[in-house]
Amino acid sequence: TKEQRLQIGEEIRQYMYQLINLSNSKFGDKHIFAGQKTDNSAYELGLGVTATDQTTSVAASNSGLDYSVSGSFKADYTVKITDRDYGTPATVSYTYAYKDPTSGEMKESKEFKALVRDGKVELDIPGGKITVSETPPLAVGDSFKIVEPKVTGSAEKTVVFQAEKSGKANDPTMTFRYSADGGFTWTENVPGTIDSNGNVVITTNTGVALTINGEAELTEVPDTEASAADGGSWFYARPTAVYKGDDDDTQVV
Secondary structure: OHHHHHHHHHHHHHHHHHHHHHHOOEEOOEEOOOOOOOOOOOEEEEEEEEEOOHHHHEEEOOOOOOEEEEEOOOOOEEEEEEEEEOOOOOEEEEEEEEEOOOOOOEEEOOOEEEEEEOOEEEEEEOOEEEEEEOOOOOOOOOEEEEOOOEEEOOOOOOEEEEEOOOEEOOOOOOEEEEEOOOOOOOEEEEEOEEOOOOOEEEEOOOOOEEEEOOOOEEOOOOOOOOOHHHOOOEEEEEEEEEEOOOOOOOOEO
């Protein structure tokens, strides 16, 4: 039942809080799990986000392309097909660009090549992969916009977001619903706002804000009685531990 799931969730949250406290253990006045940043806590409570459909992270400029997505990308990328070689073996060349999180400058990669194998092309991007069917084939000038879902704010329980319609996230008629209490109550007909990067932001009445790819193709979740197994675009903003120690990348665990 919903009540039993909420009780189990509360027990698991208590275990997570205990683990965060243990992970912030000190030797003397130094945090022992924070790498070289020993003056700071290794972990802090935050929010992480997961989506039931990873393809919502990626939008193709050519709507006719058939592709799948795996992994979790390290940044927001723009991937461009720059060349094709129809020799043996056939190859596709591509570059990717991203915004440096420190300087805010756009950084572009060198050109990479991917083999066409068994009618598919695998584009390796840091942290993830886009596998594209060659029916229809990739063409020079095709591109992909990658935006991993992000969440800000704070919440003691998981906040569930659903798409109420099918279509592009940035469609002016697109609306969403969300629940912050395990599906007991829902706030419906919530519009998204467009940020400066063209992404869509859905904000709850408690200030939890979900950002998703504005060009993503979303699928309707028909009603509040549906389950994730029924399909549709679902996003979960979950309380989690965020690593704040000495690392190249912030880790959500």
